[in-house]
Amino acid sequence: MEYIDLRSDTVTKPTPEMREAMAEAEVGDDVYGDDPTVNHLEENAAEILGKESALFVPSGTMGNLTALLVHCQRGEEVIVGNQSHIYLNEAGGMSALGGIHPCPIQNRADGTLSLDDILASIRTEDVHHPITRLICLENTQNVCGGVPLTSKYTRQVGELAQSKSLLLHIDGARIFNAAVAQNVSVKELVGPADSVMFCLSKGLVAPVGSLLVGKRNFIARARHVRKMLGGGMRQVGVLAAAGIISLETMTKRLADDHARAKKLADGLRHVKGLSVDADSPFTNMVYMNLTENVSISTQRIGKQMKDFGVLVDSENARRFRLVTHYWIDDDAVEKVISAFKDVLN
Ligand SMILES: Cc1ncc(COP(=O)(O)O)c(C=O)c1O
Numbered sequence: 001m002e003y004i005d006l007r008s009d010t011v012t013k014p015t016p017e018m019r020e021a022m023a024e025a026e027v028g029d030d031v032y033g034d035d036p037t038v039n040h041l042e043e044n045a046a047e048i049l050g051k052e053s054a055l056f057v058p059s060g061t062m063g064n065l066t067a068l069l070v071h072c073q074r075g076e077e078v079i080v081g082n083q084s085h086i087y088l089n090e091a092g093g094m095s096a097l098g099g100i101h102p103c104p105i106q107n108r109a110d111g112t113l114s115l116d117d118i119l120a121s122i123r124t125e126d127v128h129h130p131i132t133r134l135i136c137l138e139n140t141q142n143v144c145g146g147v148p149l150t151s152k153y154t155r156q157v158g159e160l161a162q163s164k165s166l167l168l169h170i171d172g173a174r175i176f177n178a179a180v181a182q183n184v185s186v187k188e189l190v191g192p193a194d195s196v197m198f199c200l201s202k203g204l205v206a207p208v209g210s211l212l213v214g215k216r217n218f219i220a221r222a223r224h225v226r227k228m229l230g231g232g233m234r235q236v237g238v239l240a241a242a243g244i245i246s247l248e249t250m251t252k253r254l255a256d257d258h259a260r261a262k263k264l265a266d267g268l269r270h271v272k273g274l275s276v277d278a279d280s281p282f283t284n285m286v287y288m289n290l291t292e293n294v295s296i297s298t299q300r301i302g303k304q305m306k307d308f309g310v311l312v313d314s315e316n317a318r319r320f321r322l323v324t325h326y327w328i329d330d331d332a333v334e335k336v337i338s339a340f341k342d343v344l345n
Contacts, residue, residue: 051215
């Protein structure tokens with residue numbers, strides 16, 4: 001059975017065009033810098049994000065960890081959102097592998113960290129304290145609703161970081177969604193950042209891979225750390241070939257995913273038992289709760305939805321997140337709305 005899979009945009013399978021490009025990719029040993037397809041992808045990524053250089057990494061998690069390991073020494077501290085992927089969902093890699101101390105501060109409903117909170121959490125010079133080194137933002141902010149952070153806000157954080165001699169890293173797993181939703185260039189959104197990680201393997205549909213971008217000397221050090229983490233890959237042009245298509249074509253169609261998320265949310269607002277978040281969706285994620293009168297859990301509902309050919313993910317027993325992507329068309333959206341009606345009404 002072919003399911004309509006709304007669990008995440010990470011479920012996207014490569015397109016036939018990607019598979020063809022992967023089969024025909026020119027390759028070489030990338031640890032020697034000899035893979036022309038990887039080199040092409042890295043050059044494209046750096047150019048599009050307006051940074052000097054880029055590095056292809058196997059996953060977003062490795063990209064973020066690599067950035068943190070380059071920016072911070074053991075015993076140094078990272079200011080990070082308490083709802084961020086780096087803090088919640090990367091297996092504590094910064095502490096376990098880097099001896100880096102996280103300083104979590106509250107993500108506000110709009111995904112931002114307040115400038116006052118950031119300022120207040122910067123350590124004073126004191127023998128008792130860790131040394132604050134880095135601020136991390138996440139754009140789009142996933143847990144806060146897939147909400148995009150503005151370039152104005154990012155600039156303010158960048159200025160604050162600079163004034164305090166701190167660095168700024170952006171977990172931009174879905175930075176292209178953020179750019180499209182606000183009709184700004186990705187370059188503008190990440191201008192103030194010292195480093196940015198973005199993923200090819202989410203809304204951009206590639207099967208594997210993320211890119212880390214930044215200054216030339218930062219990427220040279222990141223290349224070393226990637227090797228240390230076991231992320232030095234060989235004839236990996238077969239994967240980069242799909243990533244090139246992600247950058248060239250998939251970045252240009254994300255508005256379709258956002259429009260379908262809106263259509264999905266509008267339809268689900270008419271289903272008894274569901275309460276879609278008032279301003280959802282911001283991008284490709286629809287967040288909603290069960291209303292009080294529904295006695296069964298999201299997990300139970302998820303099992304019943306599966307019988308209708310729909311896969312959904314629950315955030316907890318009362319909350320769903322549904323994510324649109326390349327493989328969700330208008331017909332799928334209608335089927336999902338109708339399946340929720342059948343299960344709940
Ligand atoms: C915001 C965010 N950052 C980082 C990642 C990590 O990416 P990966 O799953 O490729 O390690 C994810 C994955 O879902 C994510 O949503």
